[in-house]
Amino acid sequence: MMINDLDSVDLHWVEAALAGLSAPAAPKLTGRIFGSWLAAPSRLGEVFVAFTGDGVQFLRSAESVRGDAGAFVEAYRDRFGRPLRQADQAPAGLLTALRGTPPASLRLDLCGLSDFERDVLTATCRIPAGQTRPYGWIAREAGRPRAVRAVGSVLGRNPLPLLIPCHRVIRADGRLGDYMFGPAHKAELLRAEQVNIDELAALPGGDDPAEPAECG
Amino acid sequence: MALPMTPEGPQAQATGEELQQALIADLDSGFADMVHAYEGVVYAVAMRLSRRPADAEDLSAEAFLHAYRALRGYDAQRISTLALRPWLLTILRNITRNAARDAVRRPDPPPAFEPAEQPTTARSVEQQVEQRDVARELGVVLAALPEIQRTAVVLRHVVGLPTSEVAKVLGCPDGTAKSHIWRGLRRLRALLTEQPDSSLLASGRTVR
Numbered sequence A: 001m002m003i004n005d006l007d008s009v010d011l012h013w014v015e016a017a018l019a020g021l022s023a024p025a026a027p028k029l030t031g032r033i034f035g036s037w038l039a040a041p042s043r044l045g046e047v048f049v050a051f052t053g054d055g056v057q058f059l060r061s062a063e064s065v066r067g068d069a070g071a072f073v074e075a076y077r078d079r080f081g082r083p084l085r086q087a088d089q090a091p092a093g094l095l096t097a098l099r100g101t102p103p104a105s106l107r108l109d110l111c112g113l114s115d116f117e118r119d120v121l122t123a124t125c126r127i128p129a130g131q132t133r134p135y136g137w138i139a140r141e142a143g144r145p146r147a148v149r150a151v152g153s154v155l156g157r158n159p160l161p162l163l164i165p166c167h168r169v170i171r172a173d174g175r176l177g178d179y180m181f182g183p184a185h186k187a188e189l190l191r192a193e194q195v196n197i198d199e200l201a202a203l204p205g206g207d208d209p210a211e212p213a214e215c216g
Numbered sequence B: 001m002a003l004p005m006t007p008e009g010p011q012a013q014a015t016g017e018e019l020q021q022a023l024i025a026d027l028d029s030g031f032a033d034m035v036h037a038y039e040g041v042v043y044a045v046a047m048r049l050s051r052r053p054a055d056a057e058d059l060s061a062e063a064f065l066h067a068y069r070a071l072r073g074y075d076a077q078r079i080s081t082l083a084l085r086p087w088l089l090t091i092l093r094n095i096t097r098n099a100a101r102d103a104v105r106r107p108d109p110p111p112a113f114e115p116a117e118q119p120t121t122a123r124s125v126e127q128q129v130e131q132r133d134v135a136r137e138l139g140v141v142l143a144a145l146p147e148i149q150r151t152a153v154v155l156r157h158v159v160g161l162p163t164s165e166v167a168k169v170l171g172c173p174d175g176t177a178k179s180h181i182w183r184g185l186r187r188l189r190a191l192l193t194e195q196p197d198s199s200l201l202a203s204g205r206t207v208r
Helices: A005-019 A069-080 A094-099 A115-125 A135-141 A148-156 A183-192 A197-202 B011-025 B027-049 B053-072 B076-080 B084-103 B119-128 B131-142 B147-158 B163-170 B174-193 B199-206
Strands: A035-042 A045-052 A055-061 A084-086
Touching: A005 B147, A005 B174, A035 A055, A035 A069, A035 A094, A045 A069, A045 A094, A055 A069, A069 A084, A084 B027, A115 A135, A115 A148, A135 A148, A183 A197, B011 B027, B011 B076, B011 B084, B027 B053, B027 B084, B027 B147, B053 B084, B084 B147, B084 B163, B131 B147, B131 B174, B147 B163, B147 B174, B163 B174
Parallel strands: A035 A084
Antiparallel strands: A035 A045, A045 A055
């Protein structure tokens, strides 16, 4: 490489101009990179909740991680590949939503999910408190009527139980079916929403007693 | 005109070892320190490497997330041997190149002019064109450089990295990095001076 003196002198003003290029002050990237988490009371007892600037992202009951916030944080990192920091403040609407009042303004961050997963979760959100729907209803709503089992898997991995009320999705024969925090909690949540579980179970199998005509 | 050069670059490198220790001790809190230490340089480089400066923030955040995901798989030994700043900037460069490739399936703009100018031309332009105009035009003409020259010049002269770190980011020997920097500078000079009546210079003066 030949850099003669003339060149060095001559390039100096270009170098100086480059050094003088002012980038606008860097935006604070931490909020874009880190998720935030906190512990909060809920209808399931204490829960750990993670959220980003786009909305609430992940929720697990303290009981399901044996009260270990570290295990929750680790599960979040594994699932979302994002660092977490503890938050001082809950996003607007979260605390009331956890108490069971339907959130007016709570934003959910459903990034990183497939279209089908998102459709399943969105359909689940449309089930009002006090009502239930069978897995098949969700499958139809999500546009894949035969994907009933797949609906079960998606709900089994629901990132936001309680807020996305997967406990309102039950079996077609009126039995409650599984719940990620155990069937007892599912029954407890539904009873608290004035769902008559015994009546559901007494209905003839195979029918879809919970599906109102106007749904869909 | 003469702006002080910063041959040793930002001070962040001085804390590289502390950052490594912090990452090893507690990945998430160490990572927060790392973001704090390097977000400025990462963003400044992203501003100059991305075709659309508006993407710089997205690219920077994405680079840090990539870094985080990689660090999660590294053991203490690996982290302690990592040169953090050039490593981060390498990730940024790859992300930027992939984004450019994915977003616009069109070729690079043709390398416009080959350098062959007289020093006097350069001086007269230097006198004519105000510093701010040069800066404005630089942003435009930087985009006309081949990617490797643009990266080399931005790392060395915009954010002031030592040549050894530039070489790490480019993945080449120091001498080759120097050559990319030098060629980039010459081409920039050519673009800025060869055709003083070109729309490039004219627009640099009139368009904000």
